[in-house]
Amino acid sequence: MQISPPSLDGQLRLSNLALAVADLPKMVNWYQSVLGFKVDTEGEFPIVGARYAVLEGAGLRIELITRTGANFRPVDRSPPPFHLSQLGWKALVLHSEDLKTTTAVLRAHDVEICWAEEKTTEHLKSTLIRDPEGNFINIFGPLQDD
Missing domain, CATH: 3.30.720.110 (Signal recognition particle alu RNA binding heterodimer, srp9/1)
Structure with missing residues (x-):
């Protein structure tokens, strides 16, 4: 008889969605002024050398995150x-x-x-x-x- 590994059903919930951005201040401003999101928290993740802002709006939490001095690859614009x-x-x-x-x-x-x-x-x-x-x-x- 094969025993299935345990499931995480009911153990997880959505915290936020994360979006890597090149220009954090510009993107925070756009999501605020155009979509009406509000900044909840801002900070740094030293482990990856990144700055972030968590925005709330439309029933969502979106984390905009950027690495200082990173060599960014642009979004696929197909x-x-x-x-x-x-x-x-x-x-x-x-x-x-x-x-x-x-x-x-x-x-x-x-x-x-x-x-x-x-x-x-x-x-x-x-x-x-x-x-x-x-x-x-x-x-x-x-x-x-x-």
Whole structure:
């Protein structure tokens, strides 16, 4: 009889998502001014020579982290759907009950918009944007909010 190793079911919970960035102050400012996130904590991780800021908003905690003097490799900027050929996390996905207004606010901030208010499923549409360093943020909203 083979005994299965123990499971971690119920042992873990989400703490935050971590995003490596090149320009920490610029990215903190963008996530605050455009998406409305607030800084919760800031600090350093001496073990990896990094500085970080943990932001809270939209029911999430996002850790923006950077290594001083690092030789950064840029984000893959393949356009959709070709971005799905590169393995790894694809997008921060958010939801808005009023996608039309959300999209208008993003336009007012001159955010890079890949598509705006496009029908993605029978019940949803989305606006796909990039943050200043090229990371995708996909914002879904109900199809009938016109």
